[in-house]
Amino acid sequence: MIDLYTWTTPNGRKVSILLEELGLPYTVFPVHIGKDEQFAPDFLAISPNNKIPAIVDHDAGVSIFESGAIMVHLAEKTGRFLPTETKARAQVMQWLMWQMGGFGPMLGQVHYFVKNNPGLSPPAEERFMKETARLYAVLDRHLAGNEHVAGDYSIADMAIFPWVARHDWHRIDLTHYPHVLRWYKALAGREAVQKGYQVPADAGPIPVPA
Numbered sequence: 001m002i003d004l005y006t007w008t009t010p011n012g013r014k015v016s017i018l019l020e021e022l023g024l025p026y027t028v029f030p031v032h033i034g035k036d037e038q039f040a041p042d043f044l045a046i047s048p049n050n051k052i053p054a055i056v057d058h059d060a061g062v063s064i065f066e067s068g069a070i071m072v073h074l075a076e077k078t079g080r081f082l083p084t085e086t087k088a089r090a091q092v093m094q095w096l097m098w099q100m101g102g103f104g105p106m107l108g109q110v111h112y113f114v115k116n117n118p119g120l121s122p123p124a125e126e127r128f129m130k131e132t133a134r135l136y137a138v139l140d141r142h143l144a145g146n147e148h149v150a151g152d153y154s155i156a157d158m159a160i161f162p163w164v165a166r167h168d169w170h171r172i173d174l175t176h177y178p179h180v181l182r183w184y185k186a187l188a189g190r191e192a193v194q195k196g197y198q199v200p201a202d203a204g205p206i207p208v209p210a
C-alpha cells in the first residue's frame with residue numbers, strides 16, 4: 001500500500017496521475033500548504049524539504065519526497081512508463097529532468113511575480129515570462145515530430161501535463177503552441193489523467209482551450 005501526501009498543485013498531480021495510470025491502490029493524505037501543514041513534524045519526517053508531494057511505500061519500506069524521484073520509483077516498481085533500454089530510458093529521464101529543473105520552477109516564478117504580485121518586479125516578470133515562452137517553444141518544436149514527449153507515453157508526459165494545465169496562470173495562450181495543444185488535449189482525454197487531476201480535491205474540470 002502507498003500513502004500519498006499531496007495538495008491540489010501541479011507537482012502533487014504528477015504523482016496522483018501516475019498512480020491512477022498504474023492502477024495502484026493508495027491512500028491520500030491532503031497537506032494544506034496554504035495552512036502551513038507542510039511544516040508539521042509528522043510530515044517533515046517524510047518530507048524534510050517541507051514540500052508536497054511525498055509518498056510512503058509500505059511494501060518497499062521507503063518514504064520518498066521530490067516528485068521526480070517518486071515517479072521513477074513507482075515506474076521502476078511496476079515496470080511501466082519508464083523503459084529499461086538505455087536509449088529509451090535516457091530520453092524519458094532527460095525530459096523528466098527538463099520538467100523538474102526548468103518547466104516547473106520557471107513557470108512557478110511567473111505565478112509568483114505575474115499572477116500573484118504584479119508590479120512587484122517588472123524585470124523578474126519579463127525574465128520569467130520570456131523563459132516560460134522559450135520553454136513552451138522548445139516543447140512545441142519537439143512535439144511537432146513526436147506524439148509523446150519521450151517515445152511511448154511515459155512519466156515525462158505525466159510530469160509536464162499538470163504544469164501545462166496551469167497555462168492561464170502563466171499567461172500562455174496554448175493556441176500559439178499547436179503541437180503542445182494537440183498533445184495536451186490527448187492527455188486531458190485520458191480517464192486516469194482526469195481522476196489523478198482531482199486528487200486530493202475536486203478542482204473543477206481540466207482547462208482545455210476550444
Ligand SMILES: N[C@@H](CCC(=O)N[C@@H](CS)C(=O)NCC(=O)O)C(=O)O
Pocket residue numbers: 009010011012033038050051052053065066067068100
Ligand atoms: N521539486 C519539488 C517541488 C515541490 C513543490 O514546490 N511543492 C510545493 C507545492 S507545488 C509546496 O509544497 N510548497 C509548500 C512550501 O513551499 O512551503 C518536487 O517536484 O516535488
